[in-house]
Amino acid sequence: MSWVVLDIEGTLSATDQVLVVLYDYARPRLGPWIEEHADDPVVVEAVRQIKELSGHDDVVGALHAWMAADQKVTPLKTLQGLIWQRGYERGDLVASFFPDVVPAIRAWHEAGTRLAIFSSGSVAGQVAFFKHTVDGDLTPLFEHHFDTVNAGPKREAASYKAIAAVLDSDDITFYSDVPAELDAAAEAGWKTVGVARDGEPYGDADFGPHRTVHSL
Template identity: 85%
Template sequence: MSKWVVLDIEGTLSATDQVLVVLYDYARPRLGPWIEQHGDDPVVADAVKQIKELSGHDDVVKALHDWMDADQKVTPLKTLQGLIWQQGYAQGDLVAEFFPDVVPAIRKWHDDGVKLAIFSSGSVAGQIAFFQHTTDGDLTPLLEHHFDTVNAGPKREAASYHKIAETLQSDDITFYSDVPAELHAAQEAGWKTVGVARAGEPYGNADFTPHPTVWELS
């Protein structure tokens, strides 16, 4: 086992439907009101500015909904979703669920001295809220770092994995993901890689060659 294990979330640790259905449905009607109520927040104001620049028009909510419909990993969308989800978890509206093998595996890795980090397209704020409020309790003490497209970069580019390795100060890293293109990028950066083929998930029947493939974490 490597010194570090870096884990994807959607489709790897948790069902895709939890994000695309449960979390998206929670965020969608709250995006407009959140922007109105928190317009003076510099993070929200910067996200709105980015949305207008990226979409080319001023209808911010429409742009956000369009990106959600297309499941596009657009950074300002992820920022706003993360803030909304953070509040939803804190209020008890949302509770994170994992595949049955996940929590025993990450607890064992942690107990064995493996350092754990997350790399997800969801914002760091959203990730932390996700792991704080789970059906297995607060799991954040098991995790050393969180990375997203803001502090690391796109998940399908090798440069992002080089940047994470610099932060972790290690080249002994294994990345687990259900998306072959992400695994290719991590491998290009010199990481060990493991494909996670979950039955019923969008990439469950993908070709993970040349990456070793597992069907559950252990």
């Protein structure tokens, strides 16, 4: 059975939706969330990791600095995902996609192609994102969600090998707007498609040997 694994930011949805809308929503809520959920084991572990990775105790300062640099740091993604999940549930946030995306993923699904997501955003954030969209609840279309916690870094071949083991398939195609991610997937034996969208950060990137499209 063939699989299509999709990146989100810059591939399915505009980067600005993440770097502007979602980041602006999460930024002022990080400190209060940590205080309100001080006994939550997930938050406790995230705080421990933040202190270890940053080398200091200014947890919120470290989170804001990582966000400003758009660094894909796991404990930051964990906390963002929890905040976004609540934001989607409350109706504060609604996900939107490039116009070609929803018709494409529905067509794949109807044709029997199995679908999964691999994004640096946490699984909780991914599920909330696809559950609360302008096109309704899209979560039934996806069988698996992978992030940097349950798979690994997106620019390392080992992460794609780990995902392939879960999917139990050697027929996997990965769509992403980031050439380095495609390189890692190809090294793991996956088929790859570069998504070069006009106006996106990697819209003019050199995708090298990877087949390149401008829409799905």
